[in-house]
Amino acid sequence: MQRHARIFLLGLAVLAAASLPALAQQTLKAAKDRGHLLCGVSQGLPGFSNPDGKGDWSGLDVDFCKAVAAAALGGADKVKFLPLSGKERFTALQSGEVDILSRNTTWTLSRDTALGLNFAGVIYYDGQGFMVRRKLGVKSARELDGATACANAGTTTELNVADFFRSRGMKYKLVTFEKSDDAFAAYVKGRCDVYTTDQSGLYAQRVRLDDPDEHLILPEIISKEPLGPAVRHGDDGWFEIVKWTLFALINAEELGITAANAQQQRTESQNPEVRRLLGSEGDTGKSLGLDADWALRAIQAAGNYGELFERNLGAGSPLKIARNVNALWSKGGILYAPPVR
């Protein structure tokens, strides 16, 4: 009954939302009138978006929404988080239930076009991997012929697994669950030989186990999963604000601006790039429809990209993920933001 009612409500919501007058160029104004931003996040994925016992959210995706709220609405606390399942997320964004989808979502062609989304950039370069029990003795994904895999439904994961096994002529069985936690629980109970999701997700789930050392993350990455925040089509102004907030955080790392020193840099720095970004020179805010301090507030709220990463995924977190490709372009990674000018 419950599920049925939910489908029905979802259908109604789609109809109702789609029947309202077009929301073009209205997202920022609506958020201001409302007093807070609506940010769609995951149902709980350590490192990206995860609620604690008191219902406070933390993670990379969460911090990014706080940065957007600080830039656009003037306060990092002016944001409400809505946990969405893999299945619900796009409908929620399309129908206006959330202003921004910051939910470890892979940027793909069909999502960018047919689903009516705009991806504001890449916040984390991920790739799909496999986790197995050590006692199986498997060392490589190529040894998985005939294996049963558990995965989250309604994700690119399902398609990647199909592509990977099919292209190698290997057999497999895939059991898909609506919540990734249930998929993982089934793997832990022994229903599947393999648990598969984005590699960051594998690390995040593994730290929750009682016996993390019994499980091995295979070296192969079978797909490109550029994860990024998305907004809906039809509001270019809002798209630009989200996009440039992300660029501002990446540029801040490159320029050595941190949450702690941003205020000081704003007044003291002689570097024109720093001065433009922090609003002491030029008027970047105006072209975005914001005030001059937008980037300063975003950086003060969340820190620069490097701080964001270390706190949520890197050395400062239980996940201990290395920067690798997610380092700046100048430090051997592929993170590269267009200039602010």
Add this chain to the structure above:
Amino acid sequence: MARPAARRVGLARIDRFRAVAVQGLVLAGVIALAAWFVGNTLDNLAQRGIASGFGFLGSTAGFSIIVHLIDYSELSSYGRAFVVGLLNTLLVSAAGIVLASLLGLLVGVARLSDNWLVARLATVYVETFRNLPLLLQIFFWYFAVLSAMPQPRQSHSLFGLIFLNNRGLYVPKPLVTADLWLVAAALAGGIILAACAWRWRRRRGGTARWEGAAALALAFGPAAAVAALAGPVTGWAVPALRGFSFEGGMVLIPEFVGLVLGLSFYTGAYIAENVRSGILAVDKGQREAAQALGLSRGRTLRHVILPQAMRVIVPPLTSHYLGLTKNSSLAAAIGYPDLVSVFAGTVLNQTGQAVEVIAITMAVYLAISLAIAGAMNLYNRRVVRIGESR
């Protein structure tokens, strides 16, 4: 006298006109509202560049489905994935309905038993399963089933042919050259034929033992003949442990078992109460009369009480069957690929066409529910007739 009568006729005509006019206006309003909804939705979808229409049903799906009653691969279309999901829903609902009905009948009768222990146990069952959320029960059964079963390499085995482990129940599969559908159709036809013949004979009052044998032959004969003529069984695919798990043979996955158990234990509790109320509704004199005639308890129940109780049992039973079918959509939670999980889940997500997918899904559930309700209403008509004729 003539004038008031004429006036009354005139008034009636005005009343009727007014009624028709009001209904017409409401109908026009509803249609206009619906048209506005549809038009506006299409406008908005187009404006935001979201794809619409039903063309996606022909595109390649690209994902796999763990159980499929018809041929399906990653290269099949979304339309075929829809049919796979629909058949899985029908399968799990049918299995749930049969099991819930048996369970309900058994427990319903047991609750009225003179045996204190049996009656109390039945009460405990009803009060427990009726009062816990269904989703919780499904999770319980699923993880209970998973935990109770060994890993594939430690499978329970029966004669080396049937294997049970946490990947499912594996049984050998016959390898036939003939189309299995043909055999299945012959079997179904045979059973229907036999049932009709049996009823016809019973109405004439004769069901001798040899006639039972004849009916069995009639039921299975055609299927055997078709199988023998079109191509005999050339061998059996026996499941065998290869690599990670068993291959070959047919498999019943734990998701299916967990879901069917959850649905039937939950709905069974409601049906049990339903059966009990039906039995209690039969006049006490009926039982006493049957016993006075020397009928045994079992025969009293079967031939006197239940046929009359059915009149009270069937109408609410229809609702329980509908509920069970709709509740089967909880499958998505434990990874059983039913219609909601496959179509309103994965397909919706890959295509993003929420409006179309949800509309189709709703229409399908409506159609299934109406079909069940229709069938039960037909059955109810028969039951009522039997009850009256007694």
